[in-house]
Amino acid sequence: MPASNPISGARTNVRIVVVGDRGSGKSSLIAAAAAETFRQEVPPVLPPTRLPADYYPDNVPIIIIDTSSSLENRGRLAEELKRADAVVLTYACDQPSTLNRLNSFWLHEFRRLEIKAPVIVAGCKLDRRDEDFNLSVEMAPLMQQFREIETCIECSAANMLQIQEVFYFAQKAVLHPTAPLFDQETQTLKPRCVRALKRIFILCDHDMDSALNDEELNEFQVKCFNAPLQPAEIVGVKRVLQEKLPQGVNELGLTLTGFLFLHALFIEKGRIETTWTVLRKFGYNDKLKLRDDYLSVPSKKAPDQSVELTSEAVEFLKGVFSTFDDDKDGVLRSNELEDLFSTAPESPWDEAPYKDAVERTPLRGLSLSGFLSEWALMTSLNPAQSIANLIYIGYNCNASSAINITRRRSVDRKKQQTERNVFQCFVFGPKQAGKSALLTSLLGRPFSENYTPTTAEQYIVNVVDEPAGNKKTLMLREIPEDGVKKLLSDKESLASCDVAVFVYDSSSEKSLKGASELLSYVARQGEESGFGMPCLLIAAKNDLDLYPTANKDSAKICLDMGIDAPIPVSLKERDLNNVFSRIVSAAEHPHLSVPETDLGRSQKRYRQLVSRALMCLSVGAATTFIGLAAYRAYAARKNTSS
Template identity: 60%
Template sequence: MTGDKKKDSRTRIQVVVIGDAGVGKSSMILAIATDSFAEGVPPVLPPTRLPTDFYPDCVPLTIFDSSSRVDDRTKLESELKKSDVVVLTYACDQPETLARLSSYWLPELRRLEINLPVIVVGCKLDLRDDRQPSLEEMMAPLMQEFREIETCIECSAAKQIQVAEVFYYAQKAVLHPTAPLFDQETQTLKPRCVRALKRIFILCDHDRDGALSDAELNDFQVKCFNAPLQPSEIVGVKKVVSEKLSEGVNENGLTLTGFLFLHALFIERGRLETTWTVLRKFGYNDETMLRDDVLASPSLKRASDQSVELTEKAIDYLKGVFTAFDQDGDGALRPADLEEIFSTAPSNPWDSPIYKGTTETNSVGGITWNGFISQWEFMTLLEPQKSSASLVYMGYPGDTSTAFQVTRRKKYDQKKQRSQRGVIQCFVFGPKNSGKSAILDALIGRPYKESQEQTKGDRYAVNKVEQSGGASKTLVMREIDEESVSAFLENKEALAPCNVAAFVYDSSSEESLKLAAELLEQVAAHGESFGNEVPCLLIAAKDDEESNPSCITTSARICTTMGLEVPIPVSTKLGDINNLFRRIVEAAQRPHLSIPETEQGKSTKQQRYLIQRSLGYAVVGATIIVGGITLYRLYNMRKLHSG
């Protein structure tokens, strides 16, 4: 696993050289530019550009000198913020300039939030006192405190000692940085680097036997470094690994453990370019994440009332993934199984708070197939680009555009009087303590709790809902906090993603029904105003408690007035849901029904009807008049001819 350094995708690198006055900054820059040492160097040199082919990576390097004067601080800060790497200097014969690195320069870079790699350089090596501690002894405490230091080196412009190496390391710190790959403190590969290398290993393990055979190792070498490995080199690689790590090699070849060990070894020995070449060959950027061109997310352009869903091909692929990782065959994935599925991605996409506790799990916290696929469909609904990227990281075969489809517009569904969507989104409104959260819990099979925590902001629950005939739809319920409804409805497109709106009230409380009715009125008026009418259902929760007779009468009147079905009584405490979730799905599938009408809406519709009728009469009248004129003209013409 060796190879020449390859040209990076960068078009240029900017280096700024800083440090106290008189330490030798300008002499060092002039020495690299002219390959000579000169006396009487100007205090600050103009920008110096090295030839493109000066270093093997063939990336142009521009070096910016700096002044240490207080009056020039603003200019220095500007240069720092435009640069890619900092060369921080001190003079080997002036100990006080070394002390200033930790007392001033490095803290100042942090204060300015300059998050760049730092190369510490001791200038005037030829004047160094041999009685001084070694470079390693002097720099160990400094590098321990300031992790941004990439490397330390000493040089002499006068004697032309290691001047070229200074800027080679500066370039290398940009092209092949340590920080994204390796934790200097623990001396281990960073988690995201491990995930990237694991994905690369799996892609190269063509026979899926958990090891890279000699042929697979050779293919990997050719892909990354354009040169095959000799049989003796393969033997040598495996020998190095097996001597240090017995589990790094097995009868089939180099294991994942051995593969990761090799990369850690390269990095420890300063061979970061090897690991970076591998990562970049497989499409990773400087943050060890796949580049956008590799992710190649489909555009998925859609109107606000359209949504994105998984195709059957994607669902079949995910079914295979679920089966492969359900090693004990109990029909559920343990948290560790789920982490393993996403172990080749930068992180678990469901670690975000919005996905926590939203889906069905078994008694020991394992996610069922229904829960697993529902969560994928939920992520696709909310963040289709994230869903696409996750599939790429997992190794989805082929173009991810085959994994997604855009639904037709809701307005077209209403016109056709039928929705074909596989994922239904239900917005759940209602006053506090009405039972909204308990209904969401019931959707994902959670047991009833006497005391529910007040929902702050939005909360989601998602699961499969069986329909008559054996088919199923995915229902996403979004609980909207009562206090945020007004702000929510300020957006004219707020209801565009909604397929059904449910209004929950405590059937034993007249006040609860009153508040739910007000919310229903608000939502219905919003839908009428912006052309986003949605089917609405009233849900009479806590049906196990003694019903309020006034609630029964009032709710019946509300439904009659607004043209809705009678409220659906449910008791989550008794587990009597009354086919609630199926009825929500059915309401979404017939989007032209259960649309509430407000008094204002009825009035507007009546006025529109009268205007249209008046226009109709006017058109008929105009037609009669035109027809009469035409007949009159014909009569006169006949009369004239007969005369």
């Protein structure tokens, strides 16, 4: 599988900064590369030098930046290093002190400046070097200590020896970086590289027999390198594998083990561009994730539109769940889930907000409803990530068949109905009101007496069965009391909220007051932003004694705001009073239970008065126009008769 004109991504140029001690040969190196001949006299510091696109096979132009190593130019040097795609670090072969300075100063300085660019160490003035010097022996400890060194090379501008190779290796380190693919210390492919290559192998294994036969190998070669494999080449590949890794090939063809081994071999032999060509042909970027142009995520949607999976995508996921549920016990255990995502860069649900969003235990694993709930949450919060992971696990259709952008919520309110299947509910409330307990009860988790303050937003998601037998997905998003102002500082923050609930401790007058203030604040923000939503009060801790005027106070709040009466619940005693079905019902009727503040009512009355005044003016103007028209008709008839 030879590399032929490998893809270099979307780069328009590669910026290479050349640094090193004074007199180490920086400017002569650059001048010789640009002129392709040795120049006796060169300026101390050259202006930016451009090598044209056709200088190297990747067809990407190179911009070379010469630098001064003087103390007064240190600031400029640091700026150039931070803009570098790659760094060529020079020393003079005839000056051992410049070689020692690589370790004693330059490489430590790069780390101090947090330079992430790959480094090519270039020994200049090779024609003057001592014959006893052994490059590989001398450089091995340095490359072991500083992994950012991509390669070491010696060159001579005077003899035009390996001048072009210096910048070729620098460009190659940028366009075909080693670090994402290969662990130099263990001499093995990195996990994310293995996952990407495994996905590519599966995509090319059309008959799904876990091996690439000769025809499949040939199709793979043509797709990646635009040239078929000759029969003798296929035989040669198999012979190499049979000698070095017998399990890499079987009677059916090249196995996944053999496929991975070949790519590790290419990299070890300095042909990393071969592996990068394969990865980029299948849509991967330098971080070994699918490029944006492979995802086709609709970028335009109104703030109050949401994104859901289509029924086609849901059916695909149900099939995937069944396929990877090896023991057919109705749950995906951790090893089964890891196998499912083994062709993705990593499992997408190992971090917040997905990690604890559904009920999942080490023993029982993830149920189908929990599995689909995780996908619903990811699709709502990050459609691009959801589409990417669908593709990673084998979804072959385009994005438009996988996701659906819902109708605007403002339109739903006017039509007094919604077509959404996934609802996002913001959970507000003062401290110790019972917000977290409400969230965990959606998953059926037992009540805990231990109080742990919530310091960051968290999500819980599950399927809710409606009385009519329908199923909707409910996402609860807990907003800590201290985070409300920060959330609402964004005018569009409420756009994604289908329904808001305000939890309070029904035994505490202070808690009710806090919930009431939050309700008024959120309602006011909703009125001002135009993203008002149904709101519900939830009277938690109903197992405790109510304070004397609790019912009267809460009823007045609801009456004043124009919303439904509070929903009493006891999370401790699992007396939930159908609270989640009622939350879903409120979201399904977006025109009801939308609170109004005094300011909102005043503005509404003002708009009504203005509307009536304009209508009166319109009627008056119309009457005057009709009267004038009638008079003119009468005058015309009178003139005609006379």
